[in-house]
Amino acid sequence: MKHHTALMLAASMALALPAFAQPTCAPRYPPPTTIAAMFDMAAVTSDTLDALAGVDVAIAARGGQDLSKYGLRHSHLAFLVRNDNGSWDVVHLLNRCKSDTSNLYREGLVNLVGESSITTDLRVGIPTPAVREALKALLGGAAPQARVLHEPRYSMLAYPGSTEFQNSNQWILEVAAAAMARSADGTTLADRKAVLDWLKHNGYTPTRMHIGIGKRLGARFFADNVAVTDHPASERISGNYSVVTVESVFDFLHRSGALERELSIPHQVPVPAIVGAVSTAQPKESTP
Numbered sequence: 526m527k528h529h530t531a532l533m534l535a536a537s538m539a540l541a542l543p544a545f546a547q548p549t550c551a552p553r554y555p556p557p558t559t560i561a562a563m564f565d566m567a568a569v570t571s572d573t574l575d576a577l578a579g580v581d582v583a584i585a586a587r588g589g590q591d592l593s594k595y596g597l598r599h600s601h602l603a604f605l606v607r608n609d610n611g612s613w614d615v616v617h618l619l620n621r622c623k624s625d626t627s628n629l630y631r632e633g634l635v636n637l638v639g640e641s642s643i644t645t646d647l648r649v650g651i652p653t654p655a656v657r658e659a660l661k662a663l664l665g666g667a668a669p670q671a672r673v674l675h676e677p678r679y680s681m682l683a684y685p686g687s688t689e690f691q692n693s694n695q696w697i698l699e700v701a702a703a704a705m706a707r708s709a710d711g712t713t714l715a716d717r718k719a720v721l722d723w724l725k726h727n728g729y730t731p732t733r734m735h736i737g738i739g740k741r742l743g744a745r746f747f748a749d750n751v752a753v754t755d756h757p758a759s760e761r762i763s764g765n766y767s768v769v770t771v772e773s774v775f776d777f778l779h780r781s782g783a784l785e786r787e788l789s790i791p792h793q794v795p796v797p798a799i800v801g802a803v804s805t806a807q808p809k810e811s812t813p
Contacts, residue, residue, distance in 0.1 A: 582657045
């Protein structure tokens with residue numbers, strides 16, 4: 526198994542520096558066995574992608590939040606982009622500390638797989654060559670075009686038909702849509718409104734998630750990272766919310782012919798801890 530030292534660094538680099546200090550999160554200290562599994566899964570993912578000739582962009586979904594009650598196994602999407610050094614960067618949107626804002630990050634594979642590496646496989650979609658080329662252009666360097674499609678106002682339940690808020694999976698979907706439009710006929714989707722119109726025209730269907738009145742009231746009054754004011758009144762009354770999920774994005778990409786194949790990276794079985802190992806703190810984050 527090849528090892529990429531730079532890949533394994535847990536330090537992350539924001540694509541856009543926040544305008545003010547982020548809220549202080551309570552640190553998490555995964556046990557050494559979990560940390561080892563995180564590094565192992567990152568290495569397996571890197572080696573698997575390296576073995577695919579000509580592939581320099583992929584879309585990956587990890588576990589994280591428990592969405593099993595909705596029949597969902599994965600909760601968070603990210604782009605995997607090969608950098609100039611030949612290793613893989615994770616480019617994604619994160620909502621740190623359950624705040625009401627988000628930022629875009631470019632970081633290592635270990636950060637993506639996280640603690641879900643011991644419980645959930647990594648679902649990886651390989652776009653077609655044309656879509657990969659367009660994604661590479663959108664995500665290259667400081668990714669100015671992909672940044673235009675980022676809305677910092679965050680809501681886990683962001684409505685797919687509105688530009689008011691955005692969740693992590695919605696940003697991935699919208700950047701992928703911009704790449705699909707460019708690869709199809711050279712169309713440039715210059716802002717979120719244009720992307721949302723394109724998705725509606727091309728048949729994107731969100732997931733419908735029913736959230737009971739108790740949880741809706743709790744989220745409304747106590748959770749900064751949940752808002753539903755962008756949803757139609759009918760959804761707010763019924764509690765059946767349209768949301769961009771991993772499943773709905775993969776379904777759309779498959780139906781549209783934007784993926785040439787799909788892979789699964791198996792989760793890792795933790796190995797016995799090494800006496801004296803030092804654990805690494807990780808800030809809490811909320812996704813999607």
